[in-house]
Amino acid sequence: xxxxxxxxxxxxxxxxxxxxxxxxxxxxxxxxxxxxxxxxxxxxxxxxxxxxxxxxxxxxxxxxxxxxxxxxxxxxxxxxxxxxxxxxxxxxxxxxxxxxxxxxxxxxxxxxxxxxxxxxxxxxxxxxxxxxxxxxxxxxxxxxxxxxxxxxxxxxxxxxxxxxxxxxxxxxxxxxxxxxxxxxxxxxxxxxxxxxxxxxxxxxxxxxxxxxxxxxxxxxxxxxxxxxxxxxxxxxxxxxxxxxxxxxxxxxxxxxxxxxxxxxxxxxxxx
Numbered sequence: 670x671x672x673x674x675x676x677x678x679x680x681x682x683x684x685x686x687x688x689x690x691x692x693x694x695x696x697x698x699x700x701x702x703x704x705x706x707x708x709x710x711x712x713x714x715x716x717x718x719x720x721x722x723x724x725x726x727x728x729x730x731x732x733x734x735x736x737x738x739x740x741x742x743x744x745x746x747x748x749x750x751x752x753x754x755x756x757x758x759x760x761x762x763x764x765x766x767x768x769x770x771x772x773x774x775x776x777x778x779x780x781x782x783x784x785x786x787x788x789x790x791x792x793x794x795x796x797x798x799x800x801x802x803x804x805x806x807x808x809x810x811x812x813x814x815x816x817x818x819x820x821x822x823x824x825x826x827x828x829x830x831x832x833x834x835x836x837x838x839x840x841x842x843x844x845x846x847x848x849x850x851x852x853x854x855x856x857x858x859x860x861x862x863x864x865x866x867x868x869x870x871x872x873x874x875x876x877x878x879x880x881x882x883x884x885x886x887x888x889x890x891x892x893x894x895x896x897x898x899x900x901x902x903x904x905x906x907x908x909x910x911x912x913x914x915x916x917x918x919x920x921x922x923x924x925x926x927x928x929x930x931x932x933x934x935x936x937x938x939x940x
Contacts, residue, residue: 671692671693671719675687680754681758686731687736692720695724698763701769705770705771705859706828707770707772708735709734711844711847714840715918715925723926738855740854743862748775749782752775765790765936766789767790768793770793784876787877790878790880791882791929794882798868798869800868808827809864813857818849819848824848830889830915831888831914831919832914833886872902873901876903879905880906880908881899882918882925884915884920885909
């Protein structure tokens with residue numbers, strides 16, 4: 670197991686983002702991008718198991734976890750701008766990006782707009798679009814009615830169904846506590862940003878090598894959703910995790926790390 674170091678990045682606009690760093694300095698940089706209501710903790714199971722070939726970074730996005738909570742700036746484009754600023758601040762010239770769930774939207778926007786900074790893209794349970802998912806629209810309506818303090822029952826319900834197999838209860842409790850750190854307006858503005866953005870359009874212009882990781886028991890994303898990404902991104906590959914749910918890196922962290930390491934090795938061999 671590798672040691673996780675907790676650090677802080679102060680971006681050029683003064684925004685402060687905590688981040689976790691693990692792995693080996695000589696390894697291929699991998700920046701992990703979490704989704705709605707998560708934080709760097711979402712990737713703790715992966716960071717603990719990084720091989721010597723990888724050097725991992727997991728920033729917590731604005732409004733989430735212990736990051737700064739500005740009053741606005743919660744569209745996918747805003748999060749993408751923060752991610753580029755994070756790369757600049759930490760001194761990462763070029764990296765592999767691995768985004769989970771809605772964090773994959775942020776990651777692919779950066780991959781499409783800054784291909785010179787991105788060596789490859791890994792999308793872990795990432796939607797192609799939300800426009801065709803009534804359940805997500807229903808969540809959006811519920812979120813707009815939230816007020817502070819956000820009820821624990823809401824956060825627990827939001828996380829319910831993310832996995833299809835048992836995950837350590839202590840880890841799930843940690844993720845609930847991280848979700849409770851979001852003020853109501855961060856939930857509302859982040860969800861509004863996702864629903865009002867044409868997510869299919871964010872698939873255009875991605876030229877970097879792309880790998881999709883998807884659990885076939887994902888309660889939110891059908892196989893057809895992943896096919897949209899495969900059709901839109903030239904050369905993209907899909908690895909299906911049989912029996913896994915939406916957040917495959919919580920259920921099978923060892924396999925996810927191995928698949929990312931193998932992907933990074935293939936990219937290195939071609940460079």
